[in-house]
Amino acid sequence: MNFNLTTTPEEEAFRREVSDFLKAELNEELRRQHALDKGLGPEARAFNRKIGQKGWLGLGWPEEYGGSGGSLIYEVILIQEFARHEAHIPNEIARYMAGPTILHFGSEEMKKEFLPKIVAGEIEFGLGYTEPPAGSDLVAMQMRAVEEGDYFVIDGQKTFNTESHYADYHWLAAKTNPKGPRHESISLFVVDQRAPGIDIRPLETLGGERTNEVYYDNVKVPKSRLVGEKNKGFFYMVNALNYERLALFQMERLFPTLNRLIQYIKETRRNGVLLADDPVVRNKLAQLVVEAEVGKCLEYKALSMLLDGRIDYEAGVVKLFGSELRQRLCYKAMEILGQFGLLEEDSPWVPLKGEIARLCRASVVDTIGGGTSEIIRNITAMRGLRLPRK
Amino acid sequence: MDIKFSEEQEMIRHSARGFLTKNCPSSFVREMVQDEKGFTAELWKGMAELGWMGLIIPEENEGSGLGFLDLIVLLEEMGRTLLPGPFFSTAVLGGFTLLEAGNEAQKKKFLPPMVRGDLIMTLALNEAESLYDPGSITVAAKKDGENYVIQGTKLFVPDAHVADWIICAARTGPGGDSGEGISLFLVDGRAPGISRKPLNTIAGDKQFEVVFNQVGVPKENLLGALHQGWPPLKKVLQKAAVAKCAEMVGGGQQVLELTAAYVKEREQFGQLIGSFQAIQHHCANMLVDLDGCRWVTYKAAWMLDQGLPFETEASIAKAWCNEAYRRVVALGHQVFGGIGYMEEHDLPLYFRRARVAEAAFGDVDYHREIVAEQVLSHGVF
Numbered sequence: 001m002n003f004n005l006t007t008t009p010e011e012e013a014f015r016r017e018v019s020d021f022l023k024a025e026l027n028e029e030l031r032r033q034h035a036l037d038k039g040l041g042p043e044a045r046a047f048n049r050k051i052g053q054k055g056w057l058g059l060g061w062p063e064e065y066g067g068s069g070g071s072l073i074y075e076v077i078l079i080q081e082f083a084r085h086e087a088h089i090p091n092e093i094a095r096y097m098a099g100p101t102i103l104h105f106g107s108e109e110m111k112k113e114f115l116p117k118i119v120a121g122e123i124e125f126g127l128g129y130t131e132p133p134a135g136s137d138l139v140a141m142q143m144r145a146v147e148e149g150d151y152f153v154i155d156g157q158k159t160f161n162t163e164s165h166y167a168d169y170h171w172l173a174a175k176t177n178p179k180g181p182r183h184e185s186i187s188l189f190v191v192d193q194r195a196p197g198i199d200i201r202p203l204e205t206l207g208g209e210r211t212n213e214v215y216y217d218n219v220k221v222p223k224s225r226l227v228g229e230k231n232k233g234f235f236y237m238v239n240a241l242n243y244e245r246l247a248l249f250q251m252e253r254l255f256p257t258l259n260r261l262i263q264y265i266k267e268t269r270r271n272g273v274l275l276a277d278d279p280v281v282r283n284k285l286a287q288l289v290v291e292a293e294v295g296k297c298l299e300y301k302a303l304s305m306l307l308d309g310r311i312d313y314e315a316g317v318v319k320l321f322g323s324e325l326r327q328r329l330c331y332k333a334m335e336i337l338g339q340f341g342l343l344e345e346d347s348p349w350v351p352l353k354g355e356i357a358r359l360c361r362a363s364v365v366d367t368i369g370g371g372t373s374e375i376i377r378n379i380t381a382m383r384g385l386r387l388p389r390k
Numbered sequence: 391m392d393i394k395f396s397e398e399q400e401m402i403r404h405s406a407r408g409f410l411t412k413n414c415p416s417s418f419v420r421e422m423v424q425d426e427k428g429f430t431a432e433l434w435k436g437m438a439e440l441g442w443m444g445l446i447i448p449e450e451n452e453g454s455g456l457g458f459l460d461l462i463v464l465l466e467e468m469g470r471t472l473l474p475g476p477f478f479s480t481a482v483l484g485g486f487t488l489l490e491a492g493n494e495a496q497k498k499k500f501l502p503p504m505v506r507g508d509l510i511m512t513l514a515l516n517e518a519e520s521l522y523d524p525g526s527i528t529v530a531a532k533k534d535g536e537n538y539v540i541q542g543t544k545l546f547v548p549d550a551h552v553a554d555w556i557i558c559a560a561r562t563g564p565g566g567d568s569g570e571g572i573s574l575f576l577v578d579g580r581a582p583g584i585s586r587k588p589l590n591t592i593a594g595d596k597q598f599e600v601v602f603n604q605v606g607v608p609k610e611n612l613l614g615a616l617h618q619g620w621p622p623l624k625k626v627l628q629k630a631a632v633a634k635c636a637e638m639v640g641g642g643q644q645v646l647e648l649t650a651a652y653v654k655e656r657e658q659f660g661q662l663i664g665s666f667q668a669i670q671h672h673c674a675n676m677l678v679d680l681d682g683c684r685w686v687t688y689k690a691a692w693m694l695d696q697g698l699p700f701e702t703e704a705s706i707a708k709a710w711c712n713e714a715y716r717r718v719v720a721l722g723h724q725v726f727g728g729i730g731y732m733e734e735h736d737l738p739l740y741f742r743r744a745r746v747a748e749a750a751f752g753d754v755d756y757h758r759e760i761v762a763e764q765v766l767s768h769g770v771f
Contacts, residue, residue, distance in 0.1 A: 001392065001393060001394065001395060001396070001399075001459060001688060001692045002391055002392045002393070002692075003391065003393060003689050003692055003693075004391060005391050006391075007391065073391075255771060258771050259770050259771055262765060262766065262769060262770065262771060263769065265766070266766060266769060276766050279759075282758070282759060282762035282763075282766070283755060283758050283759070283762065285762055285765065285766075286709070286757075286758035286759065286760075286761040286762040286765070287709075287758060289706070289761050289762075289765050289771055290706045290709045290710050290758065290761060291710075292771065293686060293703070293706045294682040294685075294686050294706070294710050295682075297682065297685035297686045297689050298678075298681060298682060298685060300391065300393060300685070301393050301681070301685045303391065304391050304392060304393035304394070305393075307391065313677075314681075317677075317678050317681060320678065321678060321682070374667070374671070376674075377670060377671045377674040377675070378667060378670055378671075378674075380674035380677060380678065381664075381669075381670035381671070381673045381674040381677075382670070384674070384677050385646075385650045385673050385674075385677060386650070386654075387650065387653060387654065387664040387665070387669075387670050387673060388654060388662050388664050388665045389665060390661060390662075390665050
């Protein structure tokens with residue numbers, strides 16, 4: 001039994017290298033861009049390229065496509081340090097969904113075109129799955145891709161596509177066989193996000209992030225941009241298990257906020273007493289700490305299984321627990337802050353730079369996006385306990 | 391990183407599970423609730439032969455010299471079958487206190503018979519106005535020449551009726567914020583002046599009121615330094631809390647397995663109830679809660695074995711397990727429906743023992759306060 005993530009001097013050295021880099025390179029503006037817009041601004045893009053240049057975006061990827069080979073543990077260390085320093089993981093969709101899928105199922109031409117640029121941090125992908133009729137039930141999507149000569153002509157509408165306003169490419173799922181069997185009706189495409197016929201319309205969220213509706217009107221996508229085989233899209237989507245790696249650092253992302261809350265509690269007087277001396281506040285804080293540590297243990301166990309190549313329902317559990325914990329953290333923090341928790345970033349008297357108010361708003365989606373808590377519970381029961389579907 | 395048990399630990403688990411499945415079915419557990427003694431000599435002998443009492447006792451005292459995590463594996467299996475009897479009192483409370491506070495002569499005298507299964511021990515700590523709080527202990531040990539005389543009433547003493555020796559935490563000096571003035575005494579269970587009255591708890595586990603009426607204790611039975619009994623005892627209570635968590639993990643695992651099996655056979659409205667989302671969600675919640683219990687408990691035990699400071703981790707584990715195990719059993723009841731509410735079903739046994747486990751060695755708020763103090767004094771999580 002060993003709960004230490006890093007166990008060799010090389011791994012420790014790598015961790016320090018990443019940590020030192022982040023301490024030096026991350027500034028207020030970058031953090032802000034990361035927290036709000038996920039890599040929108042030019043500073044964030046430049047930062048991504050820097051990381052790409054260090055070879056950190058291709059950890060564990062084959063060298064022939066620009067990767068640096070190496071084992072999974074280095075990628076895990078990298079993501080953990082990013083989470084600890086509250087840095088957005090660059091090119092998430094590209095590195096965890098598009099990239100691995102192209103690597104395993106794409107044509108040689110596609111691999112050569114995209115993988116090196118992903119590894120260099122030069123291109124961003126946006127996820128294009130969700131539609132108004134297709135949330136948890138992705139197979140219910142209606143966007144159509146019809147073969148016409150050397151192209152697929154794509155029509156339809158995606159929604160809640162969060163990266164589209166800054167991504168270079170759309171990782172798009174569309175129906176190529178709508179009348180066929182459910183799980184053989186979808187294909188995946190790499191679409192130039194600025195292609196003619198694509199209309200991106202902003203949606204504002206409660207959390208303050210921007211997401212988008214993306215309309216496709218007669219968009220011509222070259223056949224060479226079909227990923228793998230036609231009608232195999234659903235299989236590829238389900239196989240993007242690499243995305244689960246991202247879910248595996250939800251816990252670490254909470255700790256900086258928790259630590260700032262602890263500082264606040266130590267420094268603030270309310271109703272005649274230092275918050276740190278108020279037994280009710282102490283009890284609430286302790287419960288958050290207990291749950292954060294439990295979450296971390298769940299996360300480490302899942303990581304341990306990932307490194308062993310045997311992860312199963314555990315990844316979903318980490319996302320489930322982490323998202324619900326984040327919401328509880330926000331509400332408890334709001335209770336502790338009282339009226340002051342209502343204040344937004346630019347308000348006079350705002351504590352913690354308005355982090356709690358913003359996080360409270362932003363965490364509403366945590367139990368919905370990336371797999372709803374309900375779906376995850378279904379999957380946990382079926383995979384973790386072998387409960388029947390019918 | 392490698393979060394799984396070693397082959398040796400898996401062997402401990404395997405052998406324990408085999409022995410307990412055979413020798414400790416739920417019918418035996420029920421019998422022992424009714425039985426005055428609460429365990430059988432036969433079972434106790436079998437456990438001693440397997441080396442269980444000596445698992446964490448050093449080899450120089452005839453034990454196996456294994457680590458805390460190894461004991462956790464064993465305790466989990468015991469929790470799974472709700473093993474009755476004074477193992478926890480003897481090996482955890484007695485054993486750890488002797489190891490923390492005993493001198494060489496005391497260890498030499500008491501540990502080998504304990505390892506052989508020839509000695510049962512327990513700890514008398516709580517009182518009417520003192521629950522795991524050294525500052526409010528009033529049972530007093532007065533000097534009598536070079537020896538001591540203990541006077542007062544202890545409560546919730548487990549297995550006092552069969553204990554050959556009772557470690558009594560008594561006040562020998564004035565108290566303070568850090569538990570000063572408490573001393574630990576090894577009291578002969580047959581000493582004149584000791585009387586016991588069984589307490590009837592929700593689980594029918596053997597807890598007692600023990601009255602010490604002018605009970606003489608020779609000076610060589612003082613454990614550790616005079617007035618300094620709390621620091622070692624505090625460590626023992628931390629270990630006991632984590633040990634209790636291990637039992638809770640084992641019990642929770644059995645409840646989950648029973649529940650998962652049930653929903654794959656029980657049909658209502660023409661289908662297996664395990665296919666209903668509400669049931670699936672209950673079961674998923676049980677699994678998540680239990681996984682949390684499991685890994686936080688193992689981590690606390692691992693930290694202890696690594697020599698890392700583990701006070702916060704121990705309290706985190708107990709605080710979590712207390713509430714999570716409660717939820718696991720409650721959801722188990724909800725899923726089983728009416729039959730789970732019947733005494734003839736196993737679930738009530740787990741319910742009752744869960745209540746006892748929750749209260750033992752610190753409830754949720756007790757441990758949260760420890761966590762709060764640690765986190766606020768260090769300023770960082």
